[in-house]
Amino acid sequence: MSFPAIRMRRMRRDAFSRALMREHTLLASDLIMVAFVIEGEGQRDPVLSMPGVDRLSIDELLKLAGECVRLGIPALALFPSPDADAKSLDASEAWNPDNLMHRATRALKARYPELGLIGDVALDPYTTHGQDGLIDASGYVMNEPTVEALIKMSLAQAEAGMDFVAPSDMMDGRIGAIREALEDAGYIHTRILAYSAKYASAFYGPFRDAVGSSANLGKGNKHTYQMDVANSDEALREVELDINEGADAVMVKPGLPYLDIVRRVKDTFGVPTFVYQVSGEYAMLKAASQNGWLDEKAVVLESLTAMKRAGADAILTYYAIDAARWLRGG
Numbered sequence: 001m002s003f004p005a006i007r008m009r010r011m012r013r014d015a016f017s018r019a020l021m022r023e024h025t026l027l028a029s030d031l032i033m034v035a036f037v038i039e040g041e042g043q044r045d046p047v048l049s050m051p052g053v054d055r056l057s058i059d060e061l062l063k064l065a066g067e068c069v070r071l072g073i074p075a076l077a078l079f080p081s082p083d084a085d086a087k088s089l090d091a092s093e094a095w096n097p098d099n100l101m102h103r104a105t106r107a108l109k110a111r112y113p114e115l116g117l118i119g120d121v122a123l124d125p126y127t128t129h130g131q132d133g134l135i136d137a138s139g140y141v142m143n144e145p146t147v148e149a150l151i152k153m154s155l156a157q158a159e160a161g162m163d164f165v166a167p168s169d170m171m172d173g174r175i176g177a178i179r180e181a182l183e184d185a186g187y188i189h190t191r192i193l194a195y196s197a198k199y200a201s202a203f204y205g206p207f208r209d210a211v212g213s214s215a216n217l218g219k220g221n222k223h224t225y226q227m228d229v230a231n232s233d234e235a236l237r238e239v240e241l242d243i244n245e246g247a248d249a250v251m252v253k254p255g256l257p258y259l260d261i262v263r264r265v266k267d268t269f270g271v272p273t274f275v276y277q278v279s280g281e282y283a284m285l286k287a288a289s290q291n292g293w294l295d296e297k298a299v300v301l302e303s304l305t306a307m308k309r310a311g312a313d314a315i316l317t318y319y320a321i322d323a324a325r326w327l328r329g330g
């Protein structure tokens with residue numbers, strides 16, 4: 001049977017039947033806000049390549065966290081933008097119990113214990129060269145020594161009260177090593193969000209401005225550990241390894257250009273699958289909107305809905321607060 005018995009437009013004719021047949025609904029509870037933390041008090045330091053995003057001192061971060069709680073956003077992902085003097089070759093500031101990240105975690109957990117906190121685990125904010133790991137004389141990022149550092153970093157975050165440690169470094173074997181260390185230390189509830197399929201993407205540019213690693217990274221790249229943008233089967237292998245090593249949730253990153261990967265991961269493994277709408281995606285949508293070329297609210301909600309449609313269970317986005325407000329009709 002076909003036309004005219006089947007008219008696809010019948011169900012689209014009115015809002016009520018469009019609502020009834022809608023397959024996916026974006027909710028505030030799908031969103032994870034992303035924030036950059038800096039030293040100081042009363043500081044809101046704009047990220048020039050991400051208009052509308054500020055690096056926040058801890059007191060300002062608390063206000064943003066309060067807004068997340070009020071809007072029903074379940075979690076906040078934290079990235080530190082430490083002062084230049086906190087950077088070193090061995091990245092040891094990363095596991096200093098009193099570092100910026102851990103002070104922020106304790107302050108947030110004291111004020112908003114119900115707000116989930118996701119801590120970035122990678123060395124790039126703390127290294128003088130801007131790589132995610134420790135380098136040898138040739139500049140190659142060394143796997144095992146980096147994993148040892150990431151273990152120390154994860155334990156320190158767990159100790160500070162982080163709910164999720166989120167290794168974003170793409171070293172081999174780090175999920176298993178971190179999981180074992182957490183269990184041995186008694187942090188049996190600390191979740192691991194594995195950045196499993198993290199691509200060597202040019203869409204991270206504005207983020208590197210935000211955490212202050214772009215100047216240090218210079219002309220360097222991360223091709224020896226992040227994935228080739230041309231690959232898809234390889235992402236499934238990465239995800240499978242991380243699940244087997246003890247990840248509680250896996251991540252695909254970036255978002256919109258990689259929704260084919262999200263769909264394959266979700267269909268293949270059926271595990272909690274998160275996606276990251278990265279800084280470059282934010283910058284594109286924001287710049288076009290500021291020029292009057294795109295309708296910001298419409299394109300942001302469309303992009304986030306597309307991520308859910310692709311199978312994402314949760315979405316990290318710099319737009320989380322805006323989107324949650326728009327979803328409330330604001």
Ligand SMILES: NCC(=O)CCC(=O)O
Binds near residue numbers: 122168207277280
């Ligand atoms: N680990 C975080 C990144 O590498 C970049 C995120 C972004 O571009 O928003």
Ligand SMILES: [Mg+2]
Binds near residue numbers: 172241
């Ligand atoms: Mg891996």
